[in-house]
């Protein structure tokens with residue numbers, strides 16, 4: 548099994564080099580929007596692309612991944628909302644266990660269904676502890692997963708959940724407010740979770756300006772994920788990547 552994507556994420560995190568991931572929901576993009584985004588992804592050396600969504604009803608998943616693979620050198624990682632969202636054209640998959648919830652289907656059920664297919668595809672598997680944080684509105688992921696998110700002012704619960712995920716052997720913690728969240732995750736929660744885990748920390752949901760991304764990185768996020776804001780304004784990627792590069796030059800100096 549390849550481990551190259553995960554090795555890159557951990558190596559950069561160890562060197563305090565901040566990373567930016569773009570989330571593409573195949574239901575909310577089309578070939579022309581994807582072309583624009585690909586140009587920006589290549590120009591700005593985005594660290595990796597996530598493809599997926601809580602609910603995918605269209606048929607663009609495979610073509611979207613193929614187009615990305617043909618036109619970028621950036622790793623393309625599945626971010627599946629269910630066992631149905633798989634593709635052998637991707638480089639890897641976030642094998643997400645929704646550990647903030649108590650719904651067995653999202654803790655282990657979908658994984659059992661997906662495991663043989665993923666093994667056959669031979670793509671890199673990144674075991675990921677997925678934590679949903681309450682964000683001021685009912686997000687698709689909360690509704691579709693039928694789980695209760697962690698209250699946004701209960702950092703201690705987020706910390707203990709992330710710690711338990713790491714102790715269970717999960718290699719990455721993805722803490723998120725949900726796509727289109729009204730409120731991003733607080734710096735305090737990010738800082739406390741980061742302080743208590745040694746695996747890389749990804750943070751996303753509701754990040755719509757460079758200042759919010761900067762605060763997330765500075766609080767301890769190794770990877771910031773942005774989706775919605777780029778659907779409305781793809782050129783925002785230039786600003787986000789400039790912010791990432793600025794943070795990285797300060798951390799390197």
Ligand code: 1GP
Nearest residue numbers: 726727751752753774775
């Ligand atoms: C959702 O964290 C990602 O899984 C991205 O969220 O679409 O709000 O940027 P946004």
